[in-house]
Each structure stands twice: as structure tokens, then as C-alpha cells.
Amino acid sequence: MVSSTSTFLQSTNPATQTIIPEQFPIASKEEINHTVQSAQQAFETYKNCSGLEKATFLRTIADEIMALGDQLVEKVMEETALPQGRVVSERGRTCNQLRLFADLVEEGHWVDATIDEGQTDLRKMLLPLGPVAVFTASNFPLAFSTAGGDTASALAASCPVIVKAHPSHLGTNQLVANAIHSAAAKCHLPKGVFASINGGIKEGQQLVKHPGITAIGFTGSPKGGTAITYSAAQRVVPIPVYAEMGSINPIFLFPEKLEKEGTRVAQQVAQSLQLGAGQFCTKPGLLLLENHPSTDRFLADFKEILLSASQQTMLNGSIFQQFCDKRKYYMQDKQVVDRTPFRQDDKAWDVQPGFIRLSAKDFLSNKDYQEEIFGPFTIAVVYDHPDELQAICNDLQGQLTATIFSTKQEIRKLHTIVSTISTKVGRLIFNGVPTGVAVSSAMHHGGPFPASSNGKYTSVGTSAIQRFVRPICFQNWPDELLPEALKRANPLHIIRKVNGKMELV
């Protein structure tokens, strides 16, 4: 929390609930102005960098992050209480992500070069918007933070980036920001190509409102994301906000499948629920099951697995408190017909996974059940009739994902259900869990509102670059002055659409 008189922020060690001594000054109004101006100046140079120059920069950032070695891993662990294995693997994901975008911009096909020849010669490609502000996530201190997917995709698009560090991991941010600055220096890029600032809501709002900022990437709560989206829409010149705000990721579990492999599926779902102490935006927060003996067996297995699970430490005090409050609210609800009895001895910030069981009618009677609970908790809704399942599907808000566990025989009969949920999700999964978001070309991590502010864009995978560009068309423009991607001789040897036909190289 930032008090109105503080001039600095400090992170807290979630394992010990002690404040870490290092102080991080809150950016002043003047500093934020100066930071954005530097980004604008850097844009004038950076937007003209070649794909190879940008690729080298992104790869150098990855190298510099790796060069931080154990110091980075230990700092992340201190600030997040995440286990070492997770931190090391998230560092790998972060560096691979940077290298994937490096490959993308080095190849150069992504600019969507489109050419119509003729008396009126039209040549269109994607060009960068300008400086981008990135609001980082609490739950991925590396992969969705300072050098995470938003930063990597914006830098790949030729947009300078200003990161607002997450107050939970200020030291991690500083180490990674230093790595990026070092990479920029090694690549002879202007310093303003990247900056990070520390602050609270006031400083964040100043960034959002600054005329020099041209787009925003955000990962966090619906409350925070919606506030930023409204602010951005009310600017003199509105700008796009790409806010990934999470969802409850319904999982549909059908009887034939549970008959055959109920115990294995229970293990899969329970494991997915507990990943990162349930603090994943794709955590399964809603299980939909038919009233059937196989469902009772599944839920008994599920309960047993969760009861025997170890406690996990949550990321910060605010997340912990909200989790406890929501869990308490649901546990006391008279409508709940079954529940996993949580241990009452939760140490501060340590939690046990659990779930409640509800009828379809009760689920539909209270919209609160559709709110994301950020933590290892889920709601199992048992319906008596397919019509109830359809009613739930009709009622569901926008989601990042939906998952179907069924046999192939069962899913063939689910045409209407699948048709309904496909209008509400970004990703449909068959017999798998929603956690585990591959960084690749075909990934789509973004769903209809309120899962994302703009379900047309993904925050994971190479398509994330499309958030920070727009098309510009050059008409009868002299060849020597065209961007390389559009020149008649195709000097970059990229795939282009010419006169309506795709031309490979």
C-alpha cells in the first residue's frame, strides 16, 4: 500500500511477512513526464531499427537476464515466496519469449505487407504506435512483468516501453530493468527505449493520461483493468488498452469420461487448481458436472486430493486477505450443500486448496459465483438436467478458456453447448487443463469482456505484437523512400500479399 505521504515503496517477503529493507523512490510528476519524453525521443530512432537490430536487442535482453544468475532467482523467491523450480522455469519462459519475438521480427513476415499494383499503387504494412505503458502482473514476476510478454511484444513492434513495476516485486523489477538498460547500451539504442517507474494509482493514472503514451498493456484484476480502460477512453486522444483481467475458466466434466478416468481427471484438475497457489488467470474456478454416480465419485476423489494437499504461500497480503474473505463468504453461504473443510490453522498468507458444491439453481441465483477467486479454490456445480447446463452456459460471462472433459461420443452430442460457449471464450480445450499457456503462433490468450478488455487480441504468443501496431498505406510512394518491407524488389525477402494473392519467397 502507498500512503499519501510516502516517498518510496518497499516490497514484503510473503514467507515471513517482513518488509524488505530496500527502498524504491516513487516517481514524481516531473520524472514521469521526463520518462515519457525520453521514450518519445527514443521512438524516433527505434522505429527505424531493422528487424535484425530489434532481434539482437531482444536476444541481448534475454542474455542479460540470464547473466543475473542466482541473484535474480533469489530476489524473485524473496519477493514472491514462489519455489525455486517455478522461478527458474518462469525465467526460462521469459527468455524464450524474448527470443521468439526476436525470431519473429528477424524473419519480418509479421508486418502483413500487402501490395496492390496498378495505376494507383497501394502498399500497406503494420507500423508501430509509439511509446507503450505496461502495468505488470503480481502472479508472474518475470513472464508477465518487466521483460514479460507485453514488453517483449511492444519492443518487437518498435515501441519504446515504460513499465510500472508491480509493488510486490520492486527488487525483481529493478534487476530486470537494469538488464534491459544494459542490453540497450550494448546494442547502442537510446536509453529511452525502456524505462520502469515505481508508484501507485496516481502515478499509473499519470502514465495512462500522458499524451505521449500510445497504448497500454495490463495484466491484473478486473477492477484495475477496467479503471485504466475507462481513463484511456476519456483522454483527449483515446488510446487502446489491452487489459488481461482473468476469468473463472469453466470446466465441463461429463459422466462417460468420469466413469472411465474419473480419478485421473480429478488429479489433473486438482493439480491445475493448485498451480501457483491458484493464482493463475487460467485457474479452473468452475466445474460443471451432471448429477450422476460418477460425479459423486469424482468429487470424493477431488476432495481427498485437496484435503491431503500441502499449504502454499500466497503472493501478498492483499491477495491473501481477498482470498480469505471470498472463501469465508462462500463457505458460510446457506446454499452450499457440500464443501471441503478447510483447516482453520492457516498461517498468515499460507492457504489450503478447497471447493464448494452447489446446485445449478443456486449457482444461477447469485452472480457473485461468477467472480474470479484468485487462489486455490473452485466451485463445483452439479446440475440435474441438460437444460440447466444450457442455462448456465447462456449466463456465463466472457472467459479466457473453457474446457470439456468428455469421451468423443459425448462431445458429439454437445453441439448447442459448444456453440454457446464458443461465443464466450478465447480458447476451447478438450480433455486437458486450462493452465499452461503455450507461447506460440496459434495461442490465443484473451477472451470476451470481462476476461479481457479487448478479446480480439492475445497477450501471449507471437500475435501479441499486433496490439502495438497499426496499418499505414503508401500510395504511389517513391520506391527508394518506402520502408524496406514494401519496396518493389522485396529486399527483406518476406511473404507479401500482392494483388490479392499471397507470394512466398
Place this chain on the structure above:
Amino acid sequence: MVSSTSTFLQSTNPATQTIIPEQFPIASKEEINHTVQSAQQAFETYKNCSGLEKATFLRTIADEIMALGDQLVEKVMEETALPQGRVVSERGRTCNQLRLFADLVEEGHWVDATIDEGQTDLRKMLLPLGPVAVFTASNFPLAFSTAGGDTASALAASCPVIVKAHPSHLGTNQLVANAIHSAAAKCHLPKGVFASINGGIKEGQQLVKHPGITAIGFTGSPKGGTAITYSAAQRVVPIPVYAEMGSINPIFLFPEKLEKEGTRVAQQVAQSLQLGAGQFCTKPGLLLLENHPSTDRFLADFKEILLSASQQTMLNGSIFQQFCDKRKYYMQDKQVVDRTPFRQDDKAWDVQPGFIRLSAKDFLSNKDYQEEIFGPFTIAVVYDHPDELQAICNDLQGQLTATIFSTKQEIRKLHTIVSTISTKVGRLIFNGVPTGVAVSSAMHHGGPFPASSNGKYTSVGTSAIQRFVRPICFQNWPDELLPEALKRANPLHIIRKVNGKMELV
């Protein structure tokens, strides 16, 4: 104008300023609800139509429009006072546009099928959003109206369309809507795939706020477009608004070019200014010229051409009045140092083209000069020093287009100017005029705010389809249940990106 007690609307003949007898009932709240519900129901069928089925529908619409014959041409002329040649050519543009989208969806490549194979099999493609509301333009009664680019691209994307007819051409709307209904019936599509309603702001707002509407296309004034954009952002579930709101389309004219071909360029620009009585969103509303003898000669030629031009009838009384008011405001401005003396005998709704000459300093001192004047009027700004030109470029708002008239020698020295204006426009033109917006793959008709509400999208050309779709990713989905575009055997024979590489067919 719609009075609060009217139950119907009528169009006016702009040539005679007489009300056309035919009455068009204003849609009631219940009718609008029913219309949206029909569209939602139709979506359940229409979204599963094949590319060929949609192509046949779009081509049949074009055929049905042509089958209206002279009746349609005469109705448009009656309601708009546009000359017959223009109406016939706009009808051709409209039908060609429908056929271009038909070809696009029949080929099927446009869905951007992207596949990552492996243990986690990911398959992503673009799928339709749902029912789309279209607010039509005053200035293109066919090409940007009932069966115009917004409707054609939304139908191509598998989205049902509800058009709010423009009050200036209600009869034209009805004829074209009938043609679309007839095409839907011939193609055995549900009636709800297309509807048009009549009404004013209240009815428009009801459409924008209806939960069944998933996106909006709009062509019109910044005031109208901004109001709709705000409304849509404040919905419980915000939806995208693609508002094309026009701009002043600066034209940069440099001395070497004017020395060589000044008279020809004056004719070109004057002709562009007068097209459609200046009621084009790409009308050149700002000429930027260096203080140089060639500029004086150019402006003398320009003045002479405009003085000898014939009067043209404007589209409706409201546009005419606003044009006269703005022109009067500019003509009386003490800062104006030269002007084309308008004839004072303008008949009602008939206008003469004209311009005023300003210094750079005076232009920069009054933001009003950056507001679009919808009609045959432009502002010629003469600057003394390149720094003044740079200052104007820095100050310019977002534009649909910018044009440079120069020799190749001159443009090579304009790196900084071009770099600045490229961040502010959707299309850059060399030695041509901004009017004449080709309907093709490489066109981009959309610029940074306030030219468009979302400069990432075009309202003209095949890419316009991208406004009405979003990506969905299928993970480990059974092959037989995948959309055809994503099936392993590629039965549609479309270009797909597989494991990061583009695969032709």
C-alpha cells in the same frame, strides 16, 4: 430532424427542398428488441454457413440491387441531388464491393488459420463476433450505407447486420434493404440475417446499448461517432465501435513541383475539393505551401478555377447550414489575408467552392482551423520557414490521409516532415489526391483519432472484415469437430500458418 412526437420520418429532396411524401415509421422499443433478437437467432444459423454460401448471398445482394434498375438510381437522385453519373458509379462500386467480399470468403484464406502441432495441438482462426449495428453515411447513399462496406464486410464475416437508415435517404434504404431481404430469401437464409430500422438518436442509442449487439460500424461526424463510442464503452459489456469520422487531409505542396506543374496540380486539387460538393471524408481541407512565387501563382490559378466552378447542391439542410456557418466564420476572420470571394447569391442548399489564405502563425493560433468543414472549402496556409511547417505537422490531429506534391528531389529532403506525418495518418499519398479510395486489399481507410475511433482498422477494402471477428483457439480439439478451416486435412485448401511457417496450397 425527429420531433419527440413524430411517429415517422420523411426524406427531403435537396434540389427542391420539398418533403418527399413517403412516410417511414420510427421503430418502437419493442421493434428494436425484436429485431436484435431475430439477428441473434439468425446468427446461430448464419455463423455456420460456408464461405461459398456467404459468397452466393453477397453476390445475390449485388444482383438484386442491380435488378432494382432505374428505380434505385432515381430514388437516390431524388433524396440526395447527386448527379446520375455519380449515382450509377456509386452503385457499381457498391456491387463490386459486395462481390470482392464474396471472392474473399469463397477463397477462405482470410480466417488467418494458425496451427501449432505437438503434444498440445493448438489451432486458431478468426470467428464472427455476432450481430453488428451499422450507422450509415449521409454522403454515400449506397457505398457507405445499407449495403455498403460495413454491411458487406460484416455479412462476409458471418455477422448479421442491423442498419440504422440515414434520415436523408430513407427511400433508398428501403429499396436496398428489400434487395437484401430478397437475396436472403433466395439463399434460404433466416430473415434476421439483415434488418434496417428508421429512427433518431434515441433509437440509435437503444441499438448501441442492446446486449445482443456485438460491434458497431459508423460513418459520419466526429460528434456522432464520439457519442456512440462513449456509449458503447459504458455498456455492461463494452463492444468495439468502428467510427470513421473524417479529417482535413492535409496536402503539402512544394515549390519545385509547383514551378514545374503548378497549373496542373491546381486543377487536380480543385477537382478533388469539389468532388461530391466537397462532402467526402478525404476532401483536401488544408493546403500547406511555402512562401514562394510558385505558391502565389498556384493560388492564383486555384482561385480562378474555383471562381469559374459551377454551384453544387448539398446533401441536406443541416449539412448546408453548418457549411455556411463555418464558411462565414472563416471569411469574417480578421486573420484571413486572402480569400476567394464567394458569390453571395447561393440558392438554398447550393454552394460555390472556395478557400481562405492564412499565415502559419494564424493557423496555429486557432484550433478551429483543424476542424473538418464538410463541403467544397479549404484552407491554404502559407509558411515562411520550414520550422513553421514542422510546427504545423507537430500540431496536426489524426488524419485519414496526407498528400505530398513534390519532385523526387524535394521529398528526399523531407525526412523529418514525413516521419512526423506518418505517425498521424492512415494513408500517405505522393503526387495524387486523397479522394478516390480504392476498394482493395492494400487500402487503409482509417487514421489515428479523431479521424477514426480506432485507427487500427479500415472501413474500406477487404481488411474491413477484420473488424467483426476475433480469434478463437482450439486446444487438442477432435478433428471432426473442428471448423473446416482448421481440420488436419485442410479440406478448404486455404493458406495456413503451421508451426510458425506459412503453407501455401
